[in-house]
Amino acid sequence: MASDGKKAPYTLQIGPIHPSLKEPVMFTFEMDGEQVRSVDFAPGQTHRGIEWMGMRRNPVQIVHLTDRICGICGIVHTLAFSLAVEQIAEIQVPERADYIRVILHEFERIQSHLLWAGVAAHELGFDSLLHLTWRVREQAMDVIENLTGNRVNYGIVQVGGVRRDIVPEQYKIIEDCLSTYEGLLTKLLNLFLDDTTIAMRCRDTGVLTRKEAIELCTVGPTSRASGVNMDLRQDYPYAAYGDLDVRAVLPEPHMGETHGDVYDRIVVRLFEVGQSCQIIRQCLSEMPSGPYTAEEKPAKILAICKKATGEAIGRVEAPRGECLHYVRMDGKESPTSWKVKASSYSNLMSWIPMLKDEQIADIPIIVASIDPCLSCTDRVAIVRNGEKSILTKEDLTRLSVEKTRRLQR
C-alpha cells in the first residue's frame, strides 16, 4: 500500500475512552484512507482486581462482589457464582428459587437488550429511537426494582436460593409489563428492521462468518447472529430452564437468511425480548410453591461453604452470552481459585475480523454491535495517563451520524 505512493497506511488510535460506549478500551487502527486495514485493541483500562479480592473473602461476601462486577448484568454474575458454590457445597436449591431466578434473569435480558437497542440507534444517529427504547426500558427497571428492591446491584441471589419471594400481588405488575412489551415489540421490530437507512447502515456491515464465530469462541447473540446455534438455556439448561424448552433465536427463521452482520445482531436481540416475555409468563404459570432459599441465615450458609471442598463451574446465558464462574474451594473460608469469565471476554476477539475493511464512520456501530461490557471483562483499576487519544468518542459519533444523514438524502 505504501508503495502506491498516494495513500500510505496510517495509524489511528482511539481510546482509552471507548468509541461508542461509556467504557474504556484502547483501539489502534491501521487505516488506508477511510478504510480499516487492521485492528488491535487493549482492554484492561478498568481492571479492578475483583478476582484477587474474592480469593481473600468468603463466598457469602463474594456474592456481593459479583453483584458489582457489572452494572447491567446484576443477576448473571451472582447466579453463575452461586451455581458453582452450590455444586461444590452440594446445596439443593428449592424449585421455587429456580423459577424466581429465571424470572429475574429474563427481566435482566429484556432491559439489557432494550438498552443496547437504544445505544445502537444512537450510534446510527436515530436519537428519537434511542429515547423511545430507553423510555420503554424503564418499565422493566421498575419491575426489577419492585421484585428486588433495587434498579441495579439487585442483591437478590444468594448461595442456596434468593433473598425475596415473588408474592401474588406482584404478578399483576409483571403481567402489565409483559403485555406492554409484547405490544411494543411489533413497533420496535418495524422501526428497526423496516427502516431503509438502518438496513443500509447495518446490512453486510461488520460481518462475522460462522467459521470465525466458532473459532474465536464467541458467545451469545454475537455468535447466534452468525448462525451458530448456541444458547445455554437450550443446550445446558440450568435453574428452571430444563422445564421450559427454550430454543435459540437465530436470524434465519425470521429473516430467511443469515448474514452475520450488525443487522442480524439487531434481529436476534429484538426477537429475544419477545422470547423472554414468553419465558417469564410460562414461569409465572408453572411456579411451584415452597421455600425460596435452602438456608436463610448467612452464618449457616457460610458454615456449609467453609467445609466444602472441590471445584465446579457455574454457567449462565447472560444477555451478551455465556457467563462462567470457575470456583475451587479447599475447605477454607475463601476459595482457592475464582475465575470470572464474562460474556464479553469471549466476544472481544471478534472485533478484529468484523472491523477489517470497514469505514471509520462504521466503527461505532460495529464496536457496539457485540454489546461489549468492559467492566465485566476487565475487572481490575489503575488509571494511566491518557497519552495518545486522537479521535474522541464525540468525533466518532459525529462521523457516524453524518454518514446516516448522507444516506438519508
Place this chain on the structure above:
Amino acid sequence: MTATLLTPEQVRERFLTKFGSGIRDSRISERREGKKKNPHYTIWFDLDRELLRPAIETLIGIRFPHLSVIGANDLGDSIRLVYIFSVQYGEVKSEYMVTIAITLPKSDLTVPTISDLIPGAVFGEREKQEFLGIKVLGIPDNRRLFLPEDFPDGVYPWRKDDTGIPPAMVKDLWASKRPVDRPVPVVEIKEECEMGAGPDKESGQTKKEGS
C-alpha cells in the same frame, strides 16, 4: 466430526482408552435443577502435561468445542491450569462441559500454545501469562492483556507465593481517611464564596430584606 451424540460416559471412555495411564484422574459431575431435574454434566480430566494438545485434538475430533476460559489454581509448589470447554452445543439439553487440567511445577512453568488449534485461545493465554507468570510457548501475541503497561515485572496477581501482589501494592481504600497533609492552597479562598449556612448567609439575608 461425528454426527451422533455422545454421552459424557462415552467421551470419558474414549479419553481413557486413548490416553490410558496419562490420565491421572477423571470424573463426571452431575447437577440437576428445576422441577424436571434435567441433568447437566461436567467431565473433569487431570492429564500429564504432555497430553494437553493431543487431548484437545481428540476433543476437536469429536466436535469443534467451545473454549470457555482457562482457569488456574496456585497449589503451592505447582500451578494447575484448567482448560474449560463445552462440547455438543446446539443440541437440545445435550451440551456438557469438558475440563482438561494439567499441572506445571513452579520450576518449569511452560505450556504449549493451543491457539493454532483454537484461535480464540490467545486471549486466555495472554491473560494466564501476565496473571500467573507462566510462559506459553509459541503464542502469536506475547503482549499484556489486562494489566497496564507500567505494572511491575515479576508480580503476578493470582500467585499465592512471593511473586503475588505485595502488601505495599494493596490500597485499602476503606481504611483511608481524609488527607490531612495537603499543602495550603496557593490562592486564598474568599469567605463570600463559601456556600451554606453561617454568619454570611444571615448578613446576605438581611441585605436582601433591606433592599
